[in-house]
Amino acid sequence: MATLTERLADCYSGVIYDVMRDMGLAAAVLPSDIRPLDPEVKIAGPVFTMRGRPDKTVDAHASLLAWTGFLSKAPSGHVVVCQPQDSVRALMGELSAETLKHRGVLGYLVDGGTRDVSFIKAIGFPVFCRYTTPIDIVASWIPEAFDEPVTIGNVVINPGDYILGDQDGTVVIPKDRAEEIISRAEAAISTENLVRAAILRGEDPQQAYLQYGKF
Known part of the structure; x- marks a missing residue:
């Protein structure tokens, strides 16, 4: 029997939106400028959240130690959703994408930037973001919370909610209504x-x- 994640992956964002609208649920659609690096790739699955912030006081070692700690925490079978509270840096890159894919993470969505685009597309790891930039997080950004609610646009995303992203956009499904x-x-x-x-x-x-x- 197909899992809920597999069933969701066979859907598309438009029909999920239509169903939620017809059920009288709030339209939990993320901002339209959050786009897939590869338009042919979807993200689908339950959410693991991360929130972080820029930090000018953190040194290179501390920032990378905290980042690799996040990579260790991200659970398989989930989509990571990151609220970086930042509009300058890339919050995903080649080695991190390789690591998450190898660990069974289903995809990564960030309300911010990504780099190493050609490498990430080549390995087929689903990444959704607002922009691309070569600037990384070393000595400048640090995670501050995991598996807590985050807000992107006007949508509150709770740990365990389901997310479906495709080339039309990204919708968030409340975990207690996901099956229905x-x-x-x-x-x-x-x-x-x-x-x-x-x-x-x-x-x-x-x-x-x-x-x-x-x-």
Whole structure:
């Protein structure tokens, strides 16, 4: 039987948004300028959060010790979501992406920057970010909290919430409603397939909508 993460990965962000809207839930969509490095790659799974901050007093050794400590903490089968409170540095790079992928982490989303883009794309590790830059975190940034709620845009992301990101954008699913939302999304996709088949048979689009209640 497919896991909830595998089922979510077979969905797309638009149908999750539609389902949550129809359920009367808040539209938990992250800012549109957070984009995948590779548009063909998705992120999907439960969230492990990290929050950090710039720190001009930290030395190179302390900053790298704290960063590698984060890499050790990130749990397999999860997507890391980082709120760096920073708009200057890259909060992901080649060696870190290799490490997380090897440890079974499913992807990384940061409300900030990334570097080593070609290397990360080559290994197929899903990274979503706002911008790219060669500037790193050495002697300038430090993590301060793990597995606590973080806010990106106007969305509060709790540890254990589910996230789905694709080239359309990224949606956050509350952990206590994840099974229901994903099940409804799967049903909606099945109905969309019926509508598509009807259109391709030559049926009128309005009649197809009226028959299936979906478009």
